[in-house]
Amino acid sequence: MSVSKSAESNASRRERFARYRSTLRYGTYVIFHPFDGFWDLIHEHRGSLSAANTFLVLFLITYVLRLMLTNFQFITAPLQYINIYEQCGSFLFPFLTLCVSNWALSTLFDGKGRLKDIYMAMCYALLPYVLIQLPLILLSHLISFDEASYYTVLASVSVIWCLFLIFVGLMEVHDYGPGKTLIFLFATIFGALVILFLILVFFSLLSDALGFFVSLYREIVFRLN
Amino acid sequence: MIFQRMLLLSLCLVIAVMPIAVASDDGFASSYTYNYDYWGEIRESPDAYRVSDVIYSATLNLEETPMRNPQSLFVQGQNLYVVDTGNNRILEIAKQDDAYLLTRIIDRVEGAEPSTFSSPSDVFVDEEGTVYVADPGNTRVIKMDKDLNYLQSFVKPQDSTFDQSISFLPNKIAVDVSGRVFVLATNVNKGLIKYEADGTFTGYIGANQVSYNLWDYVWKTFFTTKEQRAQQASFVPTEYENIYMDKEGFIYATNTVFSEYDLLYDVAKPIRRLNSVGSDILIKNDRYPPIGDLSWVESSLDYGPSKLKDVTVLDNDIYIAFDRTRGRIFGYDPQGIMLWAFGNKGNSAGSFMGAVSIEHMGQDLYCLDENQCSITVFTPTDYGKLIYQASDEYLRGAYEQSADTWRQVLKLNANYNLAFIGIGRALMRQEQYKEAMDYFKMAHDRRNYGRAYRYYRKILVEENIGWIVAVVILLLVVPLILRKRHQMKEEVEEYERLKVGRK
Structure with a gap:
């Protein structure tokens, strides 16, 4: 009985792992065929959240490795001041805020995507950065300062490709037209600023409220003594 | 490894030597010398220059009529000329065995009308001893021979390009080897006024470019009324602060009117080297352009960018600028890399309250302070001399020697x-x-x-060309072979399956 159960769970684990692998491999399809790719990613369930998380982590690793290991001819990062967590946070926080803000706005204007779908599409769109920037780190040690144009061109291609994929991804996820997506991209940035403002207001009010109770407590203690 | 050990060793050496150097202060006033590292942070450095002498009015036996508001310095050979503006005279001081003697007071010109000066602002003396004096009170630049007999004067250009309603106030002058006179005049923003040797006006060179950005332009054109525009400053080029002619005949000019923002992106260009058509050809190969201090302490009294009042150029093309804001002296090599910076604001020797003019005699620096009416003489230390020696050796082509000298510099700093x-x-x-x-x-x-x-x-x-070719071939061939093998295997399997099926 127990043997068969463990065998069953083993089989399901293997199945899950196979699915994870296929969703990972699907990333390479998405970045070359974004219009079909993003549609099937969400609507045909060809993508998975775990693969999306993997891409995001890979992106962050690339982001940090690029700063640390690129030849100094091309990047002048003051290594002595760089904090890895700060670097990751400075990407993650705006990224997640933009996801939330896009979801919040698009649900109001008949966007089809759920928060999970938006997050998955955005994460899959980061893949070109990883695929280009990781070899670029190696390349930076093989070329000289005069050949910097190769480096800069490839680096800009990686960023532009990602931005294009995000655009197409959001378009397919919400089933919007290009114009509407563009408008919503700007609205999303604005929405993210609003979220930031609300967070600031929340924390400042919270600290005021806490301050009130602390002073109340002090006053009472003072009176009692 | 050896290099790291050397670095560590030299660091230890510097640390070990520092307290001793302070303890055995041999009468030199030590200025606080520093340099900027790659990240723009201040790094202390050994003194490149130290005060060796300070010339006051008393040194020159001028107790009865001490210097008043001196405005400019000039050096020709072993003679030092001080423009004593407040007393309408020029002092000629000769350097003799480390002593400074007043040899002549130039306060009148034989045969000129008027024969005296009125608040002279600059002097130039060529190798034959011909003296040129900028005399704004008499609206002229006057030229006299070495016995002070009047030769000619350069006056307001009678030309339509010169606004005839303003008076001609020459402020700074420079003269090239063929006797052409370049005048920096107050209220003239078209550049330097250029005269031929015979006194004819031949135009302007090196106009300071008008600096404005697109946003300023859009704002002024579309969003302001005519009345507002009249009240705002218009887009006019600014005047230079001072000029210096180097031995090749290029004019170095300094500029102190700019916004801080422009400094950062090297739009302001406080030091320029002008060629004959007036464009800036100063070489800037460092991360930071030559602008003096890169940063300053917030809310201090001497807040703000360096105001480079004057510049002087050594024979090896190293140029040195004098900052009014914090009384500092900045040296730059011909590539635009800062050699050192030192100086302070204050009243002690080696500090300045009213920096106006800097000159050099050989490697010695002469700095004029208009408030203290003193000339501070700086001589290079061993460290400073090593730096000069190393760059001279490199320019001469003695690369190995220059590397050795740089290694000695590295031991000190x-x-x-x-x-x-x-x-x-x-x-x-x-x-x-x-x-x-x-x-x-x-x-x-x-x-x-x-x-x-x-x-x-x-x-x-x-x-390693053999290896590289081998690796490339391997990378191309191996996948091909693998794919072929895979295909064959599949074909065999297919055949087997078919065979089984037929049975």
């Missing part, structure tokens, strides 16, 4: 970027590219590192 670059450049000339790369990397010199790396890569590729 392990934070000296230019020494790393200097050693690297010498090593590169000796075709030791790998070592050169290490030194360039230490100095964050990307351009030179790239250059050395290209040579290094070329050698590496040439030596």
Whole structure:
């Protein structure tokens, strides 16, 4: 009985792992065929959240490795001041805020995507950065300062490709037209600023409220003594 | 490894020597010398220059009529000329065996009308001893022979390009070898006024470019009324602060009117080297342009960018600027890399309250303070001399010697970027590219590192061409073979399956 159960769970684990692998491999399809790719990613369930998380982590690793290991001819990062967590946070926080803000706005204007779908599409769109920037780190040690144009061109291609994929991804996820997506991209940035403002207001009010109770407590203690 | 040990050793050496140097203060007033590192942070440095003398009115036996508001210095040979503006005279001081003697007071010109000066602002003396004096009170630049007999005067240009309603107020002058006179005049923003040797006006050179950005332009054109526009400052070029003619006849000019924002992006260009058509050809190969101080303490009294009042150029093309804001002196090499900075605001020797003019005699610096009415004489220390020696040796082509001298500099100051670059450049000339790369990397010199790396890569590729070709072939051939093998295997399996099926 127990043997068969463990065998069953083993089989399901293997199945899950196979699915994870296929969703990972699907990333390479998405970045070359974004219009079909993003549609099937969400609507045909060809993508998975775990693969999306993997891409995001890979992106962050690339982001940090690029700063640390690129030849100094091309990047002048003051290594002595760089904090890895700060670097990751400075990407993650705006990224997640933009996801939330896009979801919040698009649900109001008949966007089809759920928060999970938006997050998955955005994460899959980061893949070109990883695929280009990781070899670029190696390349930076093989070329000289005069050949910097190769480096800069490839680096800009990686960023532009990602931005294009995000655009197409959001378009397919919400089933919007290009114009509407563009408008919503700007609205999303604005929405993210609003979220930031609300967070600031929340924390400042919270600290005021806490301050009130602390002073109340002090006053009472003072009176009692 | 050896290099790291050397660095550590030299660091220890510096630390060990520092307290001793302070303890055995041999009568020199030590200024606080520093330099900026690659990240723009201040790094203390040994003194490159120290005060060796201060010339006051009393030194020159001028107790009865001491200097008043002196405005300019000039050096020709062993003579030092001080423009004593407040007393309408020019003092000629001769340097004789480290002593300074007043040899002549120039306060009148034989045969000129009027024969005296009225608040003279600058003087120029050529090699024959011909004296040129900028005399704004009499609206002229006057030229006299070495016995002070009137020769000619340069007056307001009778030309339509010169606004005839304003008076001609020459402020600073420079004269080239063929006697052409360049005048920096107050209220003239078209550049330097240029006269031929015979006194004819031939135009302006080096107009300061008008600086405004697109946003300013859009704002002024579309969003302001005519009345508002009239009240705002219009887009006019600013005047230069001072000029200096180097030995090749290029004019160095300084500029103190700009916004802080422009400094950062090298739009302001406080120091310029003007060629004959007036464009700036100053070389800037450092991360930071030559602008004096890169940062200043917030809310201090001397807040703000350096105001470079004057510049002087040594014979080896090293130029030195004098800052009014914090009384500092900045030296730059011909590549635009800062050699050192020192000086302070204050009243002690080596500090300045009213920096106005700087000159050099050989490697010695003469700095004029208009408030203290004193001339401070700086002589280079061993450290300062080593820096000059190393760059001279490199210019001469003695690369190995120059590397050795830079190594000595490095022993005195392990934070000296230019020494790393200097050693690297010498090593590169000796075709030791790998070592050169290490030194360039230490100095964050990307351009030179790239250059050395290209040579290094070329050698590496040439030596290992066999391996590289082998690897490339392997990378191309192996997948092909693997794929072929896979195909064949599949075909065999297919055949087997068919055979089984037929049975």
